[in-house]
Amino acid sequence: MKVNYDILAPIHETTARDRALAELRREAPIQWDPKNEWWLLTRHADVRYVSRHSEIFSSEPKGPWHVFEGHFSMQAMDGAPHLRHRNIVNRGFTPRMVSTLSERALRYADEAIDALDGRHSGDFVTDLAVPVPMRIIADMIGVADGDLQRFREWSDAMIHMSAEGTGPEMRAKSAELVGELSDYIGEKVRERRETPQDDILSRIIEAADEGVLADTPDSINPEDRLNSDEIKDMALFLLIAGNETTRNGISHAMLALLQHPEERARLMADPSLWGTAVDEVLRWSSPVRAMRRVALEDTTLSGQKIREGESVVMVYASANRDEAVFEDPHTFRIDRSPNEHLAMGFGPHFCLGSNLAKMEIRITLERILSRLPNLRLVKGGAPVFTPSALIDGIESLPVEW
Template sequence: MKIDIYSPESYTSGIPHEEFAWLRANAPVYWHQHPQGGGYWVVSRHADVVTVSRDFKTYSAEQGFVMVDDMDDDILQMVRNQLLGMDPPRHAPLRRAVITRFTSKRLAALEPQVREIARGIMERAGAMDELNFVEDLAGDLPTAVICSLLDIPEDMWPQIRRWSDLCTSASDPDLGGTPEEVNQASIEMGTYGFQLACERKDKGGDDLISLLINQEVDGEKVTEAEFASLFVQIAVAGNETTRGLISSGLYLLAKHPEAYRELEANPELLPSAVEEMLRWTCPLHYFRRTATCETELAGQVIAAGDRVVMLYSSANFDENVFIKPMDFDIHRNPNPHLAFGYGIHLCLGANLARMEARLFLEEFFRKFRGLELTGEPTYICSNLVHGYKEMPARLLARD
């Protein structure tokens, strides 16, 4: 079988299930050519993705960061200040500092505010006739939540969203803009983060920025430059992914009216349904590691320095782990999907994203009796981000 899972165009019809199934069955650790020369290992089975994620000594996030394309040294230095780009021992102290804002107690305290935001969104949506569900509806909640956590002035929210979209969707000409604009976006966003850090240093605020910038990590304060990278990651990580979960999740419900009706009548089933949406929508197809030494995975020798790509969106459909993986089953239990990764880098915002999706759906059900798709949705053209860019729909108001 001809395998091309690098080209962003390979994802414009969604997850390439056929190719992924072939890889899992025939070449679970597969050498894939890279268009800029050389290649990389593609790991497609659930068990092997877990092994790579777990073994941070052999598979480094810091050495070459988490994107399949190698980065220039100056950018690599910058992204190594993101949690996602740190190995132990740097990783744990910073992660411990950030995680204090994402505990279940903190999230429970945040819930009324997030619900309020979701209600406002439904009110505004109620006045629209036909809309692009992704842009007009699903995107507002993640941006508002992340910006509230960071205490960013409301007039800056659209700008944060635009920057973060540019950072994640560079390969889609409809979204990404020119390479210069994409570079510019990450520089401007970092500069804005730097400014915020300077403003809030030693001011004793209670938002996530103040917490981070005034925090000692191993006896040293986070510098403004380190903070700027971290800021970009948190703002970007929380936007596109959660929007993808919400819009693709609702699409799945529109295509499975029996599940829609069941959830509408029994919202207590939403947490389990959201897990199944995560398995299906898997907003990030992959993250990468770099082998620190020669090793072996599923019988395949991997050389020191090799790139290793963990295909989450394949692992989530591994027939050795999920019974009838192609069934959308809101009652699936257990559901050990890998949409949030695994191991020391397991998504820090996982429970926040779950809560946002649940509250969005609860408020959606309250206001609307359904949605009608008025055209086929189109996928973002990307080998990293899995989600729709456009989903034309009409909302059916309750009478």
């Protein structure tokens, strides 16, 4: 049966989108979309299976170009090269590093709230969701405090360059700024190589120089070491993967709590609910809406034949509302447990920054709820969503306090 649903169409009215996805899960969970030439996967079990079986479903950009191929670095690699890059970045994410970053996240959240001094309204996204993830990534890749303003312009340009609504002039300007960012990061890589610091970039360079490998330490060979350009791409990828996604996670967390005042009151009364609440925000909002893979061989998925070379799009936004896995999937429940959402992916490409992102969302929201307890939507105000098939983003959210 054919269900009409185009993931590229801008359906931002959540209930309409959810109804369409529920119909797909029920009637056509693996549906061929002839316009975009891909299979659309909407059930949790299929999304999980494809994510886990990277030997059959490749992350490398293949086939005709479309929106899901703007990716590079480890997220677009398979097998041993993927694992090598992943292990290198993983060396940066030590528990001590994440604990240092959580102290900073607390400071940055407080500074963002301090900066509102004297004001009683603003845009939640610009004022409160942007600063923490942006400054944390800046710390990770060694951006000096004095360069923060430029870094903010660069990271916004990075977002504009890949956004679907960006016009040609803005795209050209953004590309120029991203070029500047790339040079800047290249400079940081050179600096850290000469004088390592206590930051993730220095750990990544160390690991890359040592040749951290997929298989065994004895098989290190000089060709496995990454050059400075590859490390620069890795740092740029961390910025893409961890900045906008976490910003959107923070905005979605606030929006969900504004829309569910009873859950917000429970959370404020019992902070021990934060652990489950953050996962519920991620399940509820799926800040990364979908990802793509390409079949490396003819295969069968839940009874449907998929041919070598065909694309499959895993719709996390649908898997995370699958009735077969979640009780009352359309209810936002901050104490939901278990909560096997796929908002951070699954299997070999599972999000490397998952703990970091959850920590940032929690700390930012905790500080906001405690210091601006009466923060509310401006009367008549509404969120503006990002026009994108890939990212479920919030561009602006007018609030007052």
